[in-house]
Structure formats: C-alpha cells, structure tokens
Amino acid sequence: MFNRSIKNTIFLNAGAFLLVGILEILSIWASRDNFETVYSFYMHGFNYTLYIMVIIWINHFIFIPFLLDKRRYVLYVILVIGIIFVGAYIRGHAYSWHTVNKMFFFLIYTTGTGMAAFFLRRSIIIQKEKSEKEKLQKEIELNYLKQQVNPHFLFNSLNSIYALSRQQSPETPEVVIQLSELMRYQLESAKKDTVLLKEELEFIENYLLLEEKRLSTRCKIEFVIEGQVSDFTIAPMLLIPFVENAVKHGAQSTNDQSTIDITTTIKGTTLNFCVVNSKPTTVTASKREGTGLENVKRRLQLLYPDHTLDIEDQEKKYRVNLAIDLKAP
Template identity: 40%
Template sequence: MLLLLGCLIVFADLQYNQMNPILNDFSVLWFVQLFISAMYTALVQIRNEQERKETIHQLEKEKLEISYQLKELELNTLKEQIHPHFLFNTLNNIYGLAIEKSEDLPKVLLQLSGLLDYLVYQSKEDKVALEKEVKLLQEYIALEQLRLDDRFELNMHFEGIHPGIQITPFLLFPMVENAFKHGIKKTSKSAYLNIITAFHENEFIFEVENSKPQKIEYYQSGGTGLENLRRRLNLFYPDQHHFKIVQTDAFYKAVLTIQL
C-alpha cells in the first residue's frame, strides 16, 4: 500500500510539472482525493482485519471456556458415579458381617467412617496425595479381609510413595475393587492378590494381579468401575497414560502407567 502511494506521488509530481497552471489545481485536487480515498480504504481494511482477529480470538476463548465447563461437568458426573458405587459395595460387606454376627463389625464401622471422610470431603479435590490413595486402598482391603476371613493371599509392595506426589482421587480404587468383586470372591481356592507400585523416571506404575476364577467375567468392557476409570483417565491424563489388561489361564493383571 505504501509503495503504491509512493508511486502515485512520483507520478503526480511529474505530471504536475508538465501541466499548464490552469490544470495544475485540478490535478492537485484529484491527487488529494485519490490519496485520501486510498488512505481511508487502507485504514478500513486494517480495522476490519483487527476486528476479525479479535472476533476469532474471542470465539476461541469462548470455545475453550465451554470445553472446560463440559469437562468439569463430565468429571463431576463421573465422581458422582463413583460414590454410590463404592458405598453400595462397602455396605454389602457390612451387611454380610452383620448377618454373621461378626465381632469385627464395630471395627468395620470405624474403618468405614474414615473411608466416608475421604469420600465426602477429600476426594472433591482435583488432586490428592498419592499416599492418601494408598491408605484408602489399605483400609478397603482390610474391610475385604474381614469379610472373606483371610481366604486369600495378599502381597502389597508400595515403592516410592512420597508426600509430594499427587494424582486424581479414586483413580486406583476401581482396579482393586474389580480384583475382589470379579476375581478373588469368585475363586474357590488358591486365591491371591498382588498390588505393586513403582516409579520409572517420571512414570508412576500401578499393577494389580489376582487369581482367575473358573467362570470368566472379569474386566469386561461394560463394567461401571473400569469404564468410569477409562473416561477419567482420558479427561485427566490425555496422552499421558496407558492402561492395559493381561490375562492367562491362571491370573488377570491390570497395569496403569501415568506420566506425572
């Protein structure tokens, strides 16, 4: 645009010198009008371009805000699915102990109060300390041990659980719950549960292995707990996680790897 105006100025100057005085005034007026028109057109184009960029920026901002709100809504929905699912299974255990008139029932109720505190208050945060998640698993497993009268072999190895490490709440629980619900409780003999945590560079690895029941139904795609887990992993750790299930004739193994 500036180059064009410069050329017009040079051309107008040459023409001006060659014209007679009478026409000079008209040529000056013509050039001024042309110059003003060109400048006005350029300013309008610049303003329109700025408005277009501002509109695009605002639309992108609104799109991100809507995407964030939808993500928050979905996450809250998934959390609400976890809570009754967890309570239903835990209350079933307590009911079983009550029917059996177990002396461990008071201890179970005390442990349940701690689990409920975590469920109602602490799990509302986006992130919690990994050591709290591990403690939740230990308390839940203790409840299952009371219910099953230690009818399974338990091996737990928690490595590198430091206070500063944080993850999404109730992320590990579904894997352990499924091991009990669809594996150990349906294995008539030689049942076992192995739980391992490990760190490799910036990766956190959580592995759950349990004995395989005769009737195969474990880790099917329609399970509420694992389907919820997959969706939460995709929301909280997109492209930062890997979840796989391995099975043989003797065992099932679920392995979760998260980049922290």
C-alpha cells in the same frame, strides 16, 4: 458481562481513533506551515481521522455483522467498495479525479487494516470463549464422575458388610467402623481436586484390610509400594476402582483359593500401578467393564491425557497396568 463488553469496545475504538489520528498528523507534519494556524492544522487531522473512522465503523458495526457474517458476500463487497468510493469522492472531488483515486486506494488500505485488526481480535475472543467452554464442560463432567464414585464404592463396601453379617462374624462391628473411616476420607477427598498420594495409598491399604477380613483365608492379598512417595499428589479415588474390580471379579466370585497382587512403583515423577488377580475356574456371565472402570477411564482421559493403561484378560489371571505422570496438570 454486557457492561464489560461495552467498555472494552469503547476503549478499543477510542484507542484506534487515537492511533489513526497520530498517524494522520505525522503524515502531514511536513506541510504544517501551509495551514494558517496550529489549530487549523490539528483540526484538519481530527476531521480526516473522523472521516476514516466513520467508514471503518460503518464496515465493522453494520456491514460485517449484517452482511459478511450472514454469508452475503457479494452484497458485502459491493457496499464496502461503494462506501469507500463515495467517501473518496466526497473528500477528493473538490480537487481532482487524481485526488479521488488516491483517496480511494488510501481508504481501501485503512479499511483493510481495520478489518484485519477486527478479525484478529474476534478470532482471539472466539478462541478464548471456546477454551472457557471446554474448561467449564470438563469441570462439569469431572464433578459428575466424582459424584458417581461415592455410591459405587459404598455399594461395594456394603456388600462386604452384608457378607460378614450373613456369616455372623464377630468382626462385623469393627468392619462397620473401618467402613465409616473409609467413607469419611472419600467424602472429604471428593471436595478436592487432588490429594496426597500417600493418603490415597493408605486408603487403598485400609480397604484391602477390610476385604481381607471378609474373605478370610481363601484370598491372599499382597500390597507393595516401591519408591519414594514424597509429596506427590493425585486425583482422589482414581486407583480404587481397579482394586475393587480385582476383589469383585476375582476372590469374591469364587470359593476357591485366589490371589490379588498390587504393586505401586514411583520412578521419578511416574506412578506405575499394577493390579493382578487370579481368575476363578468357572467364570460367571458378568461383565468386567463395570461402571467404576468406565468412570475411571474417562477421568484418566480428562485429567491425565498422556497416561497409559494396559488391561490383559488372560486365561488364569487378569492384569491392569496403569502409568501416569504425577506432575501432569
């Protein structure tokens, strides 16, 4: 990175030198016959270009980093004007003060133009570095959030198996196999940025089948998909926390009859995911806003900033309505 920065600096300054040289030669082209030889004409242009660039380089590599960037503005202005005046005097004193004045204003113009180019380039570099840092931070945060999903889902699933084993259910071995398949999908999807929406919905369906066996007949689960799933993709494990919460804070928290209704609707490129679960008559003192829900909210902010998420905590039911654009980056 350091060598690349040096190469870029050399390249840009060589280009600036060449540009100033061309402009200088063109500016005195009409008076080229006043020079004794073609060589002396080009050497005059070269020397003049070098003279201008030395002042610009002193400003860029000494005055700006050591004075301007450290907010020593008064000293910076004094030294810049001073070096321009000294340069104009050295170059023009052999002719007249009129020439010195012309040189002074010409060097102010060229130095100002160089400064404008310098600050424009630096602004572009700073903006690029800021964007790269934000992107890196976003990737780090997303990876951290994705890593949190695995233990959270496993914890909830193991609780389901534990409940079946306590009931000495003959379906426990089958449920263990189903869980292993769910975990296999989760581990594989965690390595990807996106998965097929079809696969993600199949994962949710299989999870609901597992929970249905554990909850037996005391919970009625409806899972409906409307619209063309097609080849849409979605961030992995993005929808499952809403489903887990519906099970945990609805059917799992009561022995009464309960319901969970999940509707997935695809209209154009918009996915509407609605989860409605009945609430138990006696509400325990547990918080609905768990780790999984906070996690998915943060992922939605990072991945789908234009999403809409409406959560309604009503007297007899709890509703979550999520809408995201599947074509969004």
